[in-house]
Amino acid sequence: MxxxxxxxxxxxxxxxxxxDGAALLYIDRIFLHERTGSxxxxxxxxxxxxxxxxxxxxxxxxxxxxxxxxxxxKTLMPTGTAxxxxxxxxxxxxxLNLFDVTDDRQGIVHVVSAEQGIxxxxxxxxxxxxxxxxxxxxxxxxxxxxxxxxxxALATKTLAVTKPKTMRITFNGKLGYGVTSKDMILHLIGxxxxxxxxxxxxxxxxxxxxxxxxxxxxxxxxxxxxxxxxSGVIPPDDITFEYVKNRPYAxxxxxxxxAVEYWRTLKDDPDAVYDREIVIDCADIVPTVTxxxxxxxxxxxxxxxxxxxxxADENTRxxxxxxxxxxxVKPGQKLEGLPIDAAFIGSCTNSRIADLRAAAAVVKGKKxxxxxxxxVIVPGSTQVKKAAERxxxxxxxxxAGFEWRESGCSMCFNAGGEAMxxxxxxxxxxxRNFENRQGPKTRTHLASPTTVAASALxxxxxDVRKLG
Amino acid sequence: MExxxxxxxxxxxxxxxxxxxxxxxxxxxxxxxxxxxxxVGMFANWRYSDVAARVENPEFILxxxxxxxxxxxxxxxxxxxxxxxxxxxxxxxxxxxxxxxAPSFGAIYYGNCVRNGIxxxxxxxxxxxxxxxxxxxxPAANQVDIDLPSQKVHAAGKSFSFSIGDSDKEMLLEGxxxxxxxxxxxPAIQAFEAKDRTARPWVYINGPT
Ligand code: SF4
Numbered sequence: 001m002x003x004x005x006x007x008x009x010x011x012x013x014x015x016x017x018x019x020d021g022a023a024l025l026y027i028d029r030i031f032l033h034e035r036t037g038s039x040x041x042x043x044x045x046x047x048x049x050x051x052x053x054x055x056x057x058x059x060x061x062x063x064x065x066x067x068x069x070x071x072x073x074k075t076l077m078p079t080g081t082a083x084x085x086x087x088x089x090x091x092x093x094x095x096l097n098l099f100d101v102t103d104d105r106q107g108i109v110h111v112v113s114a115e116q117g118i119x120x121x122x123x124x125x126x127x128x129x130x131x132x133x134x135x136x137x138x139x140x141x142x143x144x145x146x147x148x149x150x151x152x153a154l155a156t157k158t159l160a161v162t163k164p165k166t167m168r169i170t171f172n173g174k175l176g177y178g179v180t181s182k183d184m185i186l187h188l189i190g191x192x193x194x195x196x197x198x199x200x201x202x203x204x205x206x207x208x209x210x211x212x213x214x215x216x217x218x219x220x221x222x223x224x225x226x227x228x229x230x231s232g233v234i235p236p237d238d239i240t241f242e243y244v245k246n247r248p249y250a251x252x253x254x255x256x257x258x259a260v261e262y263w264r265t266l267k268d269d270p271d272a273v274y275d276r277e278i279v280i281d282c283a284d285i286v287p288t289v290t291x292x293x294x295x296x297x298x299x300x301x302x303x304x305x306x307x308x309x310x311x312a313d314e315n316t317r318x319x320x321x322x323x324x325x326x327x328x329v330k331p332g333q334k335l336e337g338l339p340i341d342a343a344f345i346g347s348c349t350n351s352r353i354a355d356l357r358a359a360a361a362v363v364k365g366k367k368x369x370x371x372x373x374x375x376v377i378v379p380g381s382t383q384v385k386k387a388a389e390r391x392x393x394x395x396x397x398x399x400a401g402f403e404w405r406e407s408g409c410s411m412c413f414n415a416g417g418e419a420m421x422x423x424x425x426x427x428x429x430x431x432r433n434f435e436n437r438q439g440p441k442t443r444t445h446l447a448s449p450t451t452v453a454a455s456a457l458x459x460x461x462x463d464v465r466k467l468g
Numbered sequence: 469m470e471x472x473x474x475x476x477x478x479x480x481x482x483x484x485x486x487x488x489x490x491x492x493x494x495x496x497x498x499x500x501x502x503x504x505x506x507x508v509g510m511f512a513n514w515r516y517s518d519v520a521a522r523v524e525n526p527e528f529i530l531x532x533x534x535x536x537x538x539x540x541x542x543x544x545x546x547x548x549x550x551x552x553x554x555x556x557x558x559x560x561x562x563x564x565x566x567x568x569x570a571p572s573f574g575a576i577y578y579g580n581c582v583r584n585g586i587x588x589x590x591x592x593x594x595x596x597x598x599x600x601x602x603x604x605x606x607p608a609a610n611q612v613d614i615d616l617p618s619q620k621v622h623a624a625g626k627s628f629s630f631s632i633g634d635s636d637k638e639m640l641l642e643g644x645x646x647x648x649x650x651x652x653x654x655p656a657i658q659a660f661e662a663k664d665r666t667a668r669p670w671v672y673i674n675g676p677t
Contacts (some may be wrong), residue, residue, distance in 0.1 A: 021633070036554070047647075082501055144552040146554035146583065148580065155651070156657065157661075313543070432490070436513050
């Protein structure tokens with residue numbers, strides 16, 4: 001029986017078979033951030049255990065750090081500075097690679113890990129952060145863990161993992177005008193629910209994936225966890241190798257060629273077998289926006305909010321009813337045209353240079369609706385910010401009325417620092433529309449960066465395809 | 469790590485699907501770089517009508533007797549999805565929860581439970597519903613009985629079997645220190661690295677190339 005890409009990634013990292021489908025897997029790279037990283041490091045130190053291969057461990061400041069210009073260790077989060085200083089102290093003491101607040105390499109963990117060439121095809125990588133799966137788009141097996149597992153990985157360079165079932169999701173056809181990779185993943189989760197991938201590692205494949213530029217592929221894998229999956233991977237190809245080439249931590253010259261030779265083997269055997277297969281026709285995908293408080297509550301931009309009465313079971317009905325109440329929307333209502341209070345473009349889902357270029361193309365020469373209380377662009381990394389400024393994207397955004405920030409997670413989540421206002425309706429390029437995620441009682445509608453941009457101009461949820 | 473062998477306790481049904489870790493412990497409640505002091509923030513946005521002033525919402529189940537003493541949580545599918553924050557488990561543990569029964573769990577949350585001595589029990593939706601209905605009739609008297617060695621939940625006059633991986637089960641039953649267990653395999657880790665260095669030399673770098 002042929003092996004799948006996931007099988008190959010798994011097999012290449014087995015240190016010991018633990019029986020019952022579990023294995024001790026070798027972990028190539030570990031990333032930490034100031035939100036959850038220092039707990040692991042402190043516990044490890046208290047136990048008197050050193051970090052094994054500290055040169056393979058990276059630390060960045062992204063979650064709590066402010067994104068205002070001229071920022072330092074002080075943050076709006078009341079107890080935030082302690083997270084930054086504790087992480088810095090523990091990381092330096094352990095001798096780890098640190099991308100500090102003012103470092104040129106600083107940024108959102110999953111953005112910088114790819115950008116710096118730290119994650120490479122065929123790698124295993126973990127981070128105490130659920131969106132580590134983003135990096136699967138490079139053909140790596142990358143997944144989020146808790147702090148205790150983080151400690152385990154730091155001390156042993158391994159993790160005991162039960163092998164997930166495998167699922168292959170094939171995207172056929174071509175994306176229509178105004179449709180992005182964000183819409184692909186929202187469409188999938190909307191169709192199969194936020195737990196549709198529960199228990200599975202997923203391979204995203206097919207012609208529509210293969211024709212996506214590398215940066216747009218990250219958006220798909222980023223939300224694998226929102227589908228309930230262990231992780232998601234995309235088979236690496238020439239687009240991937242070209243992306244990786246010449247990145248600071250990637251191999252160079254003959255070493256690179258040798259690596260590419262190996263990376264080319266990272267694909268399904270023709271007779272590979274998956275536990276489950278899903279096929280999606282991209283002709284069915286249009287710009288997609290969420291109506292509720294789960295990424296599974298996704299809706300075609302021209303669709304209407306569903307009625308909980310039609311739910312399959314009681315728990316789902318109750319949860320949908322609560323979501324309607326929280327979001328202040330009604331069954332049968334259209335989302336298009338719903339007035340918004342704020343717009344946010346950023347997060348590990350959609351903050352790369354390709355995302356910013358696409359959003360800038362929408363807003364160029366236009367103005368954000370005066371009815372908006374906040375419109376913010378937060379680049380995914382300091383490098384992305386600099387690149388955008390070289391291209392003049394910052395000017396386009398600022399002239400349109402957006403705030404232009406330093407890089408970080410910012411208002412993707414509300415840690416008690418900067419947040420959206422109470423009960424504001426926000427269109428956001430992020431990945432989670434959970435209750436209170438972006439602020440107190442804030443109503444988040446997830447969408448692509450171009451849909452967010454179009455909505456910011458309209459002052460209401462808008463169909464980017466209708467923009468002139 | 470604390471052991472889990474068996475438990476008979478009050479169970480609290482919170483039967484919504486997709487209860488995420490932002491709900492279990494809102495980001496705002498993770499105020500310090502520590503595993504403790506988190507239980508007061510557990511379910512904060514549901515539990516308090518005024519979060520800042522800590523005014524309890526009498527409607528929320530864990531604010532009502534006898535559910536205040538609950539050590540088992542019953543919930544809907546995909547419990548603990550979302551953020552990887554282990555704080556969700558630390559908060560529940562500090563509050564007194566020792567087990568969660570749900571039709572499915574967020575994968576990271578599930579692993580975090582096991583590593584903190586909390587037993588995650590996967591039972592089909594109709595079984596969870598049946599247990600919840602029975603508990604609600606008389607929550608103090610109708611206590612749920614969980615036995616890990618036999619992998620059974622006794623409740624509502626029935627026994628429900630659940631499955632759990634061998635290594636997770638062993639870790640819970642024995643209260644093992646997983647890092648200590650793995651460090652005993654150091655020769656295997658070293659052997660792997662020696663072989664892998666030849667196959668994938670680009671893994672073993674010391675800095676920018
Ligand atoms: S941008 Fe948002 S989702 Fe991504 S790592 Fe930061 S907080 Fe998490």
